Amino acid sequence: MSRVDRIVGFVEDRLSLDDDRDMLGKAFPAEDSFLLGEVALFCFLTLVLTGMFLGMFFEPSTSDVTYEGSVERFQGEDMPEAFVSVLHITYDIPFGMFIRRLHHWAAHLFVASIGLHMLRVFFTGAYRNPRELNWVVGTGLAALAMGAAYTGYALPFDEFASTATGIGYNLAKSIPILGGVVSKVVFGGEFPSSATIPRLYFLHVLVIPVLIGVLIAVHMGILMRQKHTEAQREGDVDTQRGIVDSDDDSRVIGLPAFPNQTAVSAVVFFLTLATLSTLAGFLPVHNVAEYGPNNPAGTPELIMPDWFLMWVYGFLKLLPSWMSFTVAGIHVNTEFIGGIVLPTLVFAAILAWPFVDFREDPIHFTANPLKRPxxxxxxxAAVVFIMIASIAGMNNIAAKVLGTETGPINALLTVAVFLGPLAAAAVTYLVLRGNRPARADRSAEEVASDD
Ligand code: HEM
Known part of the structure; x- marks a missing residue:
């Protein structure tokens, strides 16, 4: 017996793990794209740990204090405490700059890996019966991840971030009838009031992370209960527990959760941490010292949200002001339509998708995207739509690059945001139309008639 086996046996024995054999033996298909969900998980863990470090030094207050840190330019100046504390973390606390950058890059990789994970689940049809519920929980996680990033963006209270997050305040205020209450609850009154930063801080460090933690637990619980999807097998598979028929999707073939998949996950964890550490070591983030503290009288030259909210900003830029209207004394403006209604529709469409492409019977094999025209x-079409809307969010940069005004760019992008997805969908459909659907995607009658 090898030393590793002896250690595993020791732990199994002491903790009566034999009773939980099913759980520990749960098979994980050896499929690289299935690791994207794990990357998201490890980013969340990194965010919590680095966030705890930052929380020890950050001051969620906008009261003025005199700066006495090591940035020459601000010496002796009275500035908001939140801004001063972020300067302090960045330039005076040992490892502060590194941990702040780690937190920043983990947030970006968190959202990016969630997006990619969602695309993998979408394109392989892994949302179908019985996994619709986990798709719904996942959609909630995607929305919360964006909420966490948005509330964190505001906290340093520098000129750039506070102007950009102020757009969110205007959106909240634009909600007909409820706008006043919603903006007061989320932002603590007129933006930026002395309650804004404490309110966003509370959401950022407690409410949203706890909700994410709970939803991740539910997501993983459902996953363990339903087991993973698995790629359609080429033929019957000879396993240690006997031959598994190529069409038998009641059994998953893969690595046991413990110890094999645990070892793979450990590698994914360290690779995620190594990537984030490399980014944090070499790439600077949101330079608060350069932007300076929030200045109510000034407007920075360039206002931009983070890349993953750019599509929402794009809607705001593309919608013409004449689309505002008043019905029965209730005013509906373009900020509400572009910033609240359209993004809500996008999320509603995502939520509804498993019930549009609905299956009566459970399917445990993944689909081949090339065989699902x-x-x-x-x-x-959805990816192209979000990309064009995101380009619209950067219309001023596009205009600069092309040496023109934003007017013609907006006109072009308004047409493109409708026609681009349609054209992309048509081309994709025409190219894939001739492909025969994968076995798991055919009806029972079709399969029977083949055999
Ligand atoms: C905090 C965000 C998230 C985390 C940490 C997370 C984590 C995971 C992990 C570790 C898995 C198993 C491995 C894999 O298939 O990648 C998984 C599976 C799954 N996730 Fe997520 N996920 C998140 C967000 C989402 C989102 C946004 C969606 C879709 C809207 C989603 C839908 C699913 C589904 C349907 C499965 C089962 C897939 C299968 O069995 O093949 N998840 N998730």
Missing amino acids: WQTAVGV
Whole structure:
């Protein structure tokens, strides 16, 4: 017996793990793209740990204090305490700059890996019966991750971030009838009031992370209960526990959760941490010293949200002001339509998708996207739509690059945001149309008639 086996046996024995054999033996298909969910998980863990470090030094207050840190330019100046504490973390606390950068890059990789994980689940049809519920929970996680990043962006209270997050305040205020209450609850009154930063801080460090933690636990619980999807097998598979038929999707073939998958996950964890550490070591983030503290009288030259909210900003830029209207004394403006209604519709469409491409019977094999013409066409159209809307969010940069005004760029992008996804869907459908659907995607009658 090897030393590793002896250690495993020792732990199993002491903790009566034999009773939980099913759980520890749960098979994880050896599929690289299935690791994206784990990357998201490890980013969340990194965010919590680095956030705890930052929380020890950050001051969620906008009261003025005199700066006495090591940035020459601000010496002796009275500035908001939140801003001063972030300067302090960045330039005076040992490892402060590194941990702040680690937190920043983990937030970006968190959202990026969630987006990619969602695309993998979409394109392989892993949202179908019985996994619709986990898709719904996942959609909630995606929305919360964006909320966490947005509330964190505001905290340093520098000129750039506070102007950009002020857009969110205007959106909250634009909600007909409820706008006043919602903006007061989330932002603590007129933006930026002395309650704004404490309110966003509370949401950022407690409410949203706890909700994310709870939803991740539910997500993982459902996953353990339902087991993973698995790629359609080429033929019957000879396993240690006997031959598994190529069509038998009641059993998953893969690595046991413990110890094999645990070892793979450990590698993914350290690779995620290594990537984030490299980024944090070499790439600076949101330079608060350069932006300076929030200045109510000034407007920075460039206002931009983070990349993953750029599509929402794009809607705001593309909607013409004449789309505002008043019905029965209730005013509906373009900020509400572009910033609240359209993003809500996007999330509603994501939520509804498993019930649009609905299956009566459970499917445990993943689909090949190249063999699902219309579903893949919808996915490609959605990606193109979000990309064009995101370019619209950067219309001023596009205008600068092309040496023109934003007017013609907006006109072009307004047409493109409708026609681009349609054209992408049509081309995808036409190219894939001739492909025969994968076995798991055919009806029982079709399969029977083949055999
Ligand atoms: C904090 C965010 C998230 C975390 C930490 C997370 C984590 C995971 C992990 C570790 C898995 C198993 C491995 C894998 O298939 O990648 C998984 C599976 C799954 N996730 Fe997520 N996920 C998140 C967000 C989402 C989102 C946004 C969606 C879709 C809207 C989603 C839908 C699913 C589904 C349907 C499965 C089962 C897939 C299968 O069995 O093949 N998840 N998730």
